[in-house]
Amino acid sequence: MSTQHMPLWEVFIRPRNGLHHKHVGSIHAPDDEMALQAARDVYTRREEGNSIWVVRSNDIVASDPDKAAENFDPAGEKVYRHPSFYDIPDEVGHM
């Protein structure tokens, strides 16, 4: 199977209304319509969701693992950014 005719796509599924699309895996397909169908066949066999996004893997811009330290470590000591310093009233329910 040539990657020229069958490029790789990343698949995102939304499990329910109101939730986010979440990355579930990847598939090979010749174009966007077939990618959606393949994603449906491969990743929604057990009622996993009600909406599908597909995007060409090549179109994803990823952060460099070698720069993980400079990207993410500085956030580690900024605990005050976590919203854990005030009480949420019970009536608000799940946030």
Add this chain to the structure above:
Amino acid sequence: MSKSLANALIALGDDHLILGHRLSEWCGHAPMLEEDLSMPNMALDLLGQARNLYTYAGELEGEGRTEDDLAYLRKDREYKNLLLVERPNGDFAHTMLRQLYFAAFMQPYWQAAMQSKDATIAGFAAKAVKEIAYHIRHAGEWVVRLGDGTEESARRMKHAVDALHIYTDELFTVTDDMAICIERGLLPDPQAMRAEWQNTIAQIFDEALLTVPEVAFPQEGGRDGRHTEDFGHLLSELQYMQRAYPDMAW
């Protein structure tokens, strides 16, 4: 009356069982993982429809035949499926074209069957229309991409058309049993699907750079129980378990 309806439903059930079985033969052998899931997916849709049709036909008959009796314990001449659905899988182009031919017929058929005066049949149809809509989309998209694809895929697609188009006329056969059911508003008239079927195929072929061939000698016989040689081989595998271990269940 109920005997005619039972016979007509068994013929329809046979189409679904046999085509579902053919698709299931791809399981583990498909050209890519995505299709290895897609074809058995469609096979399971067809098998589910066959089960409904057989079970209801057995009830109408009132002779105590179950879905398993009908699926596994008849002889070849007692199956009334279309020759089209028993044709061997061939290559992927053959399989997708066969699927398209059948789905392009069943889509308007189930749509019309939703108006059946028999509430059970209308119920089957309401479930099946959603499934068949996907089959026609999936098979149709592949036919377009293979027909208008590489030199090799186009050659294979044309070869599939040459091999299978001669079996499509039988889709519109009206058996005596069907005629009785049509007259009473229980089942749709296959003849009424011809225009829409031709239109669907013409549109897809146009996009796929394929030509609808003239068929001098349409092949038929399945509705009378006269099958092609390949059918015996299919049955020997389909029925193996029930023949080797009668009444087995799990």
